[in-house]
Amino acid sequence: MSDTVNAPTAIRATDAPARSKPSNYPEPFASRMTGREKRALGDLFGLSNFGVNLTRLAPNAISALRHAHSKQDEFIYILQGHPTLLTDEGATLLAPGMCAGFKAGTGNGHQLVNETSEPVVYLEVGDRTPGDQGFYPDDDLQAVMQNGSWKFLHKDGKPYA
Numbered sequence: 090m091s092d093t094v095n096a097p098t099a100i101r102a103t104d105a106p107a108r109s110k111p112s113n114y115p116e117p118f119a120s121r122m123t124g125r126e127k128r129a130l131g132d133l134f135g136l137s138n139f140g141v142n143l144t145r146l147a148p149n150a151i152s153a154l155r156h157a158h159s160k161q162d163e164f165i166y167i168l169q170g171h172p173t174l175l176t177d178e179g180a181t182l183l184a185p186g187m188c189a190g191f192k193a194g195t196g197n198g199h200q201l202v203n204e205t206s207e208p209v210v211y212l213e214v215g216d217r218t219p220g221d222q223g224f225y226p227d228d229d230l231q232a233v234m235q236n237g238s239w240k241f242l243h244k245d246g247k248p249y250a
Contacts, residue, residue, distance in 0.1 A: 127143070
């Protein structure tokens with residue numbers, strides 16, 4: 090309960106502080122997150138069962154490396170702009186008011202790409218099921234959730250330095 094003692098009752102989402110570190114990915118992947126800004130709304134309120142981020146993508150920015158989770162369901166809701174959703178099925182143009190969900194354990198990698206000249210803003214929601222793993226079909230990367238933080242490995246299991 091101590092996490093929620095200083096939690097606000099309500100705020101304007103855009104007033105939440107942006108994350109100071111743009112990505113937890115190791116290089117050479119972290120630098121690919123340039124132009125992505127996340128505001129961890131769920132953390133601000135001390136939520137522990139699921140996370141909520143208000144995310145902004147500048148033109149030509151990406152949401153994440155294309156990935157899938159073993160245990161974490163994810164959901165996105167587009168507020169502004171027209172990102173392209175990339176999945177195993179191909180590319181789907183999204184617009185404000187559209188949403189998409191990504192069921193854990195399917196192996197279907199997903200990623201948003203802002204291929205426009207305008208910013209994209211969306212809400213992303215994900216659960217925090219322990220023991221989650223992340224799979225990256227397009228990159229030499231895998232992720233394992235350990236003690237509440239991600240550990241990144243090459244696909245052969247060797248850790249990134």
